[in-house]
Amino acid sequence: MRILLVLWLCLPGWVNAEIYQWQNADGSKHFSDRQGGWKCRNRSGTDATGCPVAEAKKLDIKPGHDFYRVKTVYDGDTVVLEDGRKIRFLGINTPEVQHRDKPADAGGDEAKQWLIDTLKNTKVRLEISAEKTDKYGRTLAHLFTETKQHINLQLVEAGLAAVSIYPPNLLYVNELVKAQDQAELAKLGIWGRPEYAVRPVSRLTEAGHPGWTRLLGKVVNVRTTRKSVYLEFSDAFEARIERKWLDLFPDVNSYLGKTVEVRGWLSKSKGHxxxxxxxxxxxxxxTVF
Structure with a gap:
């Protein structure tokens, strides 16, 4: 299998670093990268009348200025500082290292060793995005060294990490996506490994695939529910987009009938x-083979 060409689906201005928050009538909080003119979407997930949100407020995201020494490197995207805080790097994901009886993913040990070598004899400062911690209590941050190295970004540039954005944490999305684009084209790190080659949806089995993966297939239907929009590839596989993040996406119906690649983690529910x-x-x- 050989990948000849990979082109980004048009990335317009929704990938910038400014984050705005607003609250609708039922108390639900929403985030976007535009202060006004959010798209209203009807039940089918398509754009309806433009709806400016005058009360949307820009979140005040301040970079940290204090530097800390890293005490422990757990893996390529998780460290512990000298003050005891566990830090999960924002915007990226590196392959897993060995955990108990679970073997390391391809590239996991390389990412960890790169991080150990890079952080040796230096300190880091943290830059927080919209959310300070995750559900595990880890601090979410971009790390910068005393010499202004952006660690998250450099891991992506070296092909040691893939971009993994969790809205509303949208800081440095432009830079991360551009770096990943270049690493993929150069087949650096994970992008040159057969374990991370794109797989056709048609070859999926009921067991799925462990860990982060890339799948290619044709979107044959777009289905909507109250909470999510589903891109259906077959009776056995679909990609789900939560409606609260639709403002970040182009019109979801633009995917219908197109062959697209999706990347992430598989889960199994109700037999598919x-x-x-x-x-x-x-x-x-x-994505062309």
């Missing part, structure tokens, strides 16, 4: 496989 897509950077088009 599903992949949660949190950001448009996890959907690509025109």
């Amino acid at each position: 496989l599903s992949m949660l897509i949190r950001h448009p950077s996890a959907i690509k088009t025109n």
Whole structure:
């Protein structure tokens, strides 16, 4: 199998670093990268009348200025600082290292060793995005060294990490996506490994695939529910987009009938496989074998 060409699905201005928050009548909080003129979407997930949100407020995201020494490197995207805080790197995901009886993913040990070598004899400062911690209590951050190295970005540039955006944490999305584009084209790190080659949806089995993966197939239907929009590839597989993040995506119906690549983690529910897509950077088009 040989990948000849990979083109990004058009990435318009929704991948910038400014984040705005607003609250609707039922108290639900929403985030976007535009202060006004959010798209209203009808039940089918398509655009309706433009709806400016005058009360949307820009989140005040301040970079940290204090530097800390890293005490422990757990893996390529998780460290512990000298003050005891566990830090999960924002915007990226590196392959897993060995955990108990679970073997390391391809490239996991390389990412960890790169991080150990890079952080040796230096300190880091943290830059927080919209959310300070995750559900595990880990601090979410971009790391910068005393010499202004952006660690998250450099891992992507070296092909040691894939971009993994969790809205509303949208800081440095432009830079991360551009770096990944270049690493993929150069087949650096994970992008040159057969374990991470794109797989046709038609070859999926009921067992699915462990860990982060890339799947290619044709979107044959777009289905909507109250909470999500589903891109259906077959009776056995679909990609899910939560409606609260639709403002970040182009019109979901534009995917219908197209062959696209989706990347992420598979889950199994009610006899079929599903992949949660949190950001448009996890959907690509025109992947040719």
